[in-house]
Amino acid sequence: MLQLQRLSIVQFRNLRARVFEFSPGLNALAGDNGVGKTNVLDGIYYLSFTKSYFNPIDGQNIAYGADFFALEGDFLRAGREEHIFCGLRKGQRKVFKKNQKSYERLADHVGQIPLVLISPGDRDLILEGSEARRKFVDGIVAQSDRSYLRALLRYNRLLSQRNALLKHLAAGRGFHADNTAAYDAELSLLGGEIFQKRRAFLTRFTPVFQRFYARISQRKESVAVRYVSQLEGGASLGELLEKNAHRDRKVQHTTVGVHRDDLDFLIGGHPIKRIGSQGQQKSFLIALKLAQFQFVEERTGLKPLLLLDDIFDKLDENRVAQLIGLANGGFFGQVFVSDTHPRRIEAVVKEIDAAHKLFIL
Numbered sequence: 001m002l003q004l005q006r007l008s009i010v011q012f013r014n015l016r017a018r019v020f021e022f023s024p025g026l027n028a029l030a031g032d033n034g035v036g037k038t039n040v041l042d043g044i045y046y047l048s049f050t051k052s053y054f055n056p057i058d059g060q061n062i063a064y065g066a067d068f069f070a071l072e073g074d075f076l077r078a079g080r081e082e083h084i085f086c087g088l089r090k091g092q093r094k095v096f097k098k099n100q101k102s103y104e105r106l107a108d109h110v111g112q113i114p115l116v117l118i119s120p121g122d123r124d125l126i127l128e129g130s131e132a133r134r135k136f137v138d139g140i141v142a143q144s145d146r147s148y149l150r151a152l153l154r155y156n157r158l159l160s161q162r163n164a165l166l167k168h169l170a171a172g173r174g175f176h177a178d179n180t181a182a183y184d185a186e187l188s189l190l191g192g193e194i195f196q197k198r199r200a201f202l203t204r205f206t207p208v209f210q211r212f213y214a215r216i217s218q219r220k221e222s223v224a225v226r227y228v229s230q231l232e233g234g235a236s237l238g239e240l241l242e243k244n245a246h247r248d249r250k251v252q253h254t255t256v257g258v259h260r261d262d263l264d265f266l267i268g269g270h271p272i273k274r275i276g277s278q279g280q281q282k283s284f285l286i287a288l289k290l291a292q293f294q295f296v297e298e299r300t301g302l303k304p305l306l307l308l309d310d311i312f313d314k315l316d317e318n319r320v321a322q323l324i325g326l327a328n329g330g331f332f333g334q335v336f337v338s339d340t341h342p343r344r345i346e347a348v349v350k351e352i353d354a355a356h357k358l359f360i361l
Helices: 037-049 120-127 129-140 145-171 177-217 238-241 245-251 276-299 319-326 342-350
Strands: 004-012 016-022 027-030 068-077 081-090 095-098 115-118 221-230 262-267 305-308 335-339 356-360
Touching: 004 037, 016 037, 027 037, 027 342, 037 068, 037 081, 037 115, 037 305, 037 335, 115 276, 120 129, 120 276, 129 145, 129 177, 129 262, 129 276, 145 177, 145 245, 177 221, 177 238, 177 276, 238 245, 245 356, 262 276, 335 342, 342 356
Parallel strands: 027 335, 027 356, 115 305, 305 335
Antiparallel strands: 004 016, 004 068, 068 081, 081 095, 221 262
């Protein structure tokens, strides 16, 4: 069991000082736009992932006119009480603690508090470039596989160093294959590990996603997620780096590798970005997130916290009913919902046959 019992927020975005005592079931946050509902959810997300979902620049999450922010959460995790603290003061390093003990590496906290957030911003998974889709996969796998997260962080550091070297050598008009050989060897090993784990994950994930899509949409069209990688052809990343050395030297960055992986989101065999209706795209995104929820639960043994940001404004009544049905069926654990209409969310709360609280901001 995973439960957030208490949340304290100080000077985080537009929230000056708030304390919430949460229900173990459904927690509904209602109020006008701009009162801070989304920021409450982002504070919870921060305590799970050590960063904001909506603004990755830490300093910009400090309230206007303040010089620090602080977030504290009291969690019940598998029968143990855990206190998580995050604080940031302008000009200083972020402090992140579990049970009063600071982390040496923030990455060590990822996966401790499993969480899934469904937000209107998820449309970027369909509409934006490949980076958003890679982050989606990486965020799921990293919550339950520390070796994957370590490999990914190391790969990205080496990639940045290799790209910097390519620029430096181009500026000096000097280049030799030995200059990048040390990077290439390790990038090949790490890239191979990342590729294999992404492919294995998507093999398990896609059928679960397809079942959720069928349930939410109540339609018969087929959907699929296809992994696109330069390593699919069987060549190692080391071989690809060697083959593309001249091109890398010319453009001054690394043109092959798992940092260019992508996902094709398909409906009826065609890109959903091109032919999918708004309703189909919404169903597709929610099915992705519910499959994420089930995957993380299976890997961690804990039901993730589920955060639904402004979700009912973006869905029709049928899709809302499907989500509520899952909540009533015990599929979810602790749920946090934000909505701009207190009466609407109050009606939803009454349909939930479980413990619940309504907070008016």
